[in-house]
Amino acid sequence: MTQNGLFQIALFCAVVLLLVRPMGGYMARLFAGEKVFLSPVLAPVERVLYRAAGIDGKAEQHWLAYAASMLLFNLLGLLITYMVLRFQDVLPLNPQNLPAVPADLAFNTAISFTTNTNWQAYGGETTMSYFSQMVGLAVHNFTSAATGIALALAFIRAFSRASVASLGCFWVDLTRCLLYVLLPLSLVLALVLVWQGMPQNLDPYVTATTVEGAQQTIAQGPVASQVAIKMLGTNGGGFFNANAAHPYENPTPLSNLLQMVAIFVIGAGLTNTFGRMVKDERQGWAIMAAMGVIFLAGVFIAYGAEAGGNPLIQALGVEGGNMEGKEVRFGIVNSALFATITTAASCGAVNAMHSSFMPLGGLVPLLNMQLGEIVVGGVGAGLYGMLLFVVLAVFIAGQMVGRTPEYLGKKIESREVRLTFLALLVLPLAMLGFTALALLWPDALKSLANAGPHGFSEVLYAYTSGAANNGSAFAGLSANTPFYNVTIGIAMLIGRFLMIVPMLGVAGGLAAKKRLPPSAGSFPTHTPLFVGLLIGVVLIVGGLEFMPALALGPVVEHFALAAGQMF
């Protein structure tokens, strides 16, 4: 670890923290229906949209209606994308004349983009037409992100409201999020990225002759607009196969910093939106603090492991940390930091090859995802995921103050515990269950590039990334096979929707409850003590069950490496 490295980490954290309140305040006002500075321009557009869709902008939905709207919207998006991919050969904007996407890959990809996962079993520039990229995929980058944010708002309302059966209106939340948050931010970020040298055009690929005289095809296209929302919406699906490691997709250290900040900015801001909406910003900061501690622990483990380097290679006389699979323009700290951020949030963009990380460096992204990406997390998903852990932490420890547990004046009872567990069970089931299935499935192991614990990590990472709706790949696993396309597709679906529905159930029940006035006898949830408790519950309840799997993957690899054995 170098001073320069530590400074860059501190700089990143400072920028994110400075943005928390402005973002949080903006979204709190926006979703409460108040005027924001963009209202004069966008409010008429919003009204026209509601009128066109026949939606009453003031109507409220019961949680079941909210869930049904959300599911319907996503199902339609899923079907349209599937069709676009299957028929891209006859659809416009296909200058490279790419063929139709095969059924299993289209299934996987449609789910992947609908669920905000952006797992890419394909290489973008060799598989997807411009039309598919823009209409099929980029649209989802907006809508899946907006879905996540809308859901977080619904969950926030569970605590900010009392004795009300409704959670807001999905269509209104979705529209506002797209119009006022995602579109303006993407526009600004895309322009900045273009300034940093990112292409933004609809031209065919360029064929160049290299210095050695070889022919090279240089892919391009509407990159900047894709990348902006890919980061802001924690989507992570790259325009190019190399994702954010590609020089066109992440040209400079500044573009790298901006992209990292873009991954966190909305998720971090939502903690403050939460605090403001429950009328106690400290509650938001407590959640942000718990996220921050887990995040920094991850950053330092990953950075430490990478900076420490590979002892076997160092024994050969090569100085310095582990640079395998990293871009020289980012170096060790920005690769480790990026990897931690992209898996803490459910982004999945990568600027280095996680498979080439040191075992402990690779463990951090895995664990981040296994915890459910509750560290800032996917836009919206991170907040409601963390709030589910809050519900659990309050229930477990809240009784220790001699009262039945309550959070922000809402009693946590059987219903909340049952539904929270339903939501939390989904991740270990999908991650561990499908990994076990793949290990037992004939021929599934042929996709592995490496043997032993490292090969195990490749499979575990794939399902973990899918179920957590992250989308980053460990690399090494050839995932574009019918088996992986289908199983990872299912993992993504249940990791998203089987978690959301019970979560909305928790929210609906809580919103309907009375709010109890706080007293000296109620459990304080804004203190460092609570932050510590929350972290403990996240690690013990959310993380411990993955310990056997981690022990058989990165952990054993780490010890083996120390003993001079590689896989």
Place this chain on the structure above:
Amino acid sequence: MSITPDTRGRSMLDGAILGRALLDAVIKLDPRSLIRNPVIFVVEVVSVLVTAIFIRDLLAGGAAGFSGQIAAWLWFTVLFANFAEAVAEGRGKAQAASLRKSRSETIAKRIDESGHVEAVPGTRLRAGDVVLVEMGDVIPSDGEVIEGIASVDESAITGESAPVIRESGGDRSAVTGGTRVLSDQIKVRITAAAGSTFLDRMIALVEGAKRQKTPNEIALSILLSGLTLIFVIATVTIQPFALYAGGSVSVVLLAALFITLIPTTIGGLLSAIGIAGMDRLIRFNVLATSGRAVEAAGDVDTLLLDKTGTITLGNRVASEFVAMPGVDLYDLAGAAQLASLRDETPEGRSIVVLAKEKYGIRAHEMGELNARFVPFTAQTRMSGVDHGEVSIRKGAVEAILKLVGTGPVPKEWTEAVERIARAGGTPLGVARNGKLLGVVYLKDVVKGGIRERFAELRAMGIRTVMITGDNPLTAAAIAAEAGVDDFLAEASPENKLALIRKEQGEGRLVAMCGDGTNDAPALAQADVGVAMNTGTQAAREAGNMVDLDSDPTKLIEIVGIGKQMLMTRGSLTTFSIANDVAKYFAIIPAMFAATYPQLGALNIMNLATPESAVLSAIIFNALIIVALIPLALRGVRYRAVGAASLLRRNLAIYGLGGVVLPFAGIKAIDLLVAALGLA
């Protein structure tokens, strides 16, 4: 707040109870009853599985020592959990047995419509029957005294040997079946049929026969089941992982890991904690009709306390004489004393005492005065004495003013009356022959230490509201002196009920106690309604707790017991979950010792062998249940401090302690296991 433990001296380690509990622990292995406790039921299922493997190993002639020992300790885990519950129940059962004795067959003297008395067995009585109970008789069933007055020995239910007075009319009319009339005779209208009397319900309660899970207990069971499910996934998937790695994990090892991970500690102790909470109330001579009420007590936000008897000593005491201009203070004291000589109320007696102590006026000899005493009536609102030409009256200020006529009221009089009222006292006017002599200051004496109690309650986040029939001025003064947060003056059953509804409307849980029939609606409305045993049958039916000692101050202890029960649950849950960290470190390296010896680096406890590591973890897991039984029964100590410091303290002990302790415990057991050569 301190909770005085066991006043009736039944030690937890009573030999008879323990013996019975050991037997019950085995009887409770019946899966049909065990299924009520999902976690322990799962342990039993796994025990059966591992036992089957042990038998198979044995028949195959292979090494069966390890699987045998694991199977044995799995069974012990189930037995220890059953034992915990049986011990908790045992204390109640012992009490129920002694109660049953007083329910033995009684012969009732039923009075039929024509007034004839006939002897019928107590069991044949119906609600509405009228019975005669004479000196020495046992009251056959619950009822209401409709005629007469008697002293009753209620020690069978209250444990209190001093007899109590029961009389018709008023708030002391309820009698309980199984108690004995010591003097006089009463006519009782039976209100409960045989089998549903107070005593019957009490027996059922202490036995835990009708025990139902409380809402919070249900939620906790769901949490524990959820955790169990997560660990099913975590352990079942290990086998394919191990196969991929080129090894295989034995089912016994997987079973051991699974059982140590699931929350057996709290699962095993959960029902014991609930039963012990009820039991603690019973030993406090409070009967709760359900565990739900005990839980609600822990959540109470507002306590409604009757002023009289709870906050003040109940009797007002004369503390000052204020003479009018031109009246000698000595003269006033003498007149007041004279007027109070035959006044047997505590207030009257206190006037006599004050005159004697402060002014040395000895009580006059009544005979020589040849006086005629005028008793107090609700109409006149005064009492007094007439002898010869002299007529002295003392009583309510307005009544005395009315008596002396329409003349100008001295400024001093008004001042004195207002000053006394503002200070929370009651002014009593004294007049002689139509002339105002002065005012007696009757002071409400606030109980010693009550202010500190309220400060404690405030620290716990509980608001206290004083209920009094006094006027607002007086009430405010006493409220300030006692340190309550709020008061309800000129209380009536209606505005009491309205106050409870208002508090509840704001989301608060309300506790109150009451005894009269007119308290019944408020008792029923309150989340925790404690009826006094001396109260009416209606009040006892309306509340969800009955205080056998009829001590309204106990409400504060009841809240403490409720909180203690919740705290014990929370602490042991946290402890149980925190334990898992160490267990992973014990078992994971052992499990893959053959496949990946490198994982030995995770064996930070340096356990002797893979077998001893697993065995030690499972032994620790079983023994910790036994070790925590005393804590589960006694309860985590409750302190009247704010939630923040309680949380800090308990999180340090049960959270951090729960992470650290098993490391030490498993290591110690491992040393022993290795030394004995068990594995």
